[in-house]
Amino acid sequence: xxxxxAKIREADGVVILSLGGTLDAHTTGELEKVFEELISQGKYxxxxxxxxxxxxSSAGLGVFMAYVETMRENGGDIKFAALKENVFNVFxxxxxxVLYEFFDxxxxxxxxxxxx
Amino acid sequence: MHSIKKNIKVKSxxxxxxxxxxFLSGVADEAGFDKKKIEEIVLAADEACTNIIKHAxxxxxxxxxxxxxxxxxxxLTITIKDTGKKFKPQSLEPPDLExxxxxxxxxxxxxxxxKTLMDKVEYxxxxxxxxxxxxxxxx
Numbered sequence: 001x002x003x004x005x006a007k008i009r010e011a012d013g014v015v016i017l018s019l020g021g022t023l024d025a026h027t028t029g030e031l032e033k034v035f036e037e038l039i040s041q042g043k044y045x046x047x048x049x050x051x052x053x054x055x056x057s058s059a060g061l062g063v064f065m066a067y068v069e070t071m072r073e074n075g076g077d078i079k080f081a082a083l084k085e086n087v088f089n090v091f092x093x094x095x096x097x098v099l100y101e102f103f104d105x106x107x108x109x110x111x112x113x114x115x116x
Numbered sequence: 117m118h119s120i121k122k123n124i125k126v127k128s129x130x131x132x133x134x135x136x137x138x139f140l141s142g143v144a145d146e147a148g149f150d151k152k153k154i155e156e157i158v159l160a161a162d163e164a165c166t167n168i169i170k171h172a173x174x175x176x177x178x179x180x181x182x183x184x185x186x187x188x189x190x191x192l193t194i195t196i197k198d199t200g201k202k203f204k205p206q207s208l209e210p211p212d213l214e215x216x217x218x219x220x221x222x223x224x225x226x227x228x229x230x231k232t233l234m235d236k237v238e239y240x241x242x243x244x245x246x247x248x249x250x251x252x253x254x255x
Contacts, residue, residue: 022134024130024133024134024162024166025130025133025162025166025169025170026130026131026133026134055137057133057159057162057163057166057226058163058166058225058226058229059166059226061225062225065216086152086155089155090159090229093229093232093233094213094225094228094229095213096213098213099213099214
């Protein structure tokens with residue numbers, strides 16, 4: 001399971017970005033392209049659906065760190081949903097849950113945007 | 117008490133990180149580590165090799181990374197050797213995530229993970245021709 005894929009759909013003004021496979025230093029470039037594209041389209045409310053992501057290294061976390069401030073400055077955010085335990089552990093070890101919101105489902109993460 | 121000794125050599129390319137992970141996952145499994153510890157070993161080695169590719173070799177794909185894995189006395193020792201720039205890891209302190217976030221920078225996260233995930237981490241820059249990083253995980 002060494003490939004990587006990213007799919008986008010939109011629901012009520014929120015972009016659901018579904019990731020699959022392996023996000024390491026080799027595949028981060030693909031995710032960066034997706035974020036650049038979203039920003040160029042003025043889309044700042046992002047829920048990342050990790051359900052199909054099997055592996056992440058700090059290079060992958062670096063991508064989210066690079067873009068989250070831009071999203072927040074424009075009234076949006078990046079929210080994290082449906083992470084597998086091993087993937088969540090990496091975020092947790094680096095202290096991400098203090099600065100980012102994690103949800104067990106995409107729906108709950110997307111609803112959070114509507115509450116505000 | 118069984119012992120294992122295996123090694124691989126790969127070109128310094130991010131596409132080889134998968135090969136490195138598969139190699140180490142196989143050795144750790146053979147040594148009898150549980151799933152969680154195998155994941156920790158694999159991630160630590162991925163972080164170490166990513167740093168070598170980016171910082172020691174600065175993405176020069178002609179360079180090589182040599183990895184040996186030795187299991188003995190209930191300890192797995194992974195030795196990673198490169199001939200690149202001597203890249204001193206930053207402090208042992210956990211990274212200040214909030215400050216990094218403001219600067220949109222993620223450097224240093226890998227080193228912190230390596231130290232958190234492994235039982236022992238030793239850098240040896242004493243030889244002018246190569247660098248050695250030893251990562252140890254207890255069964």
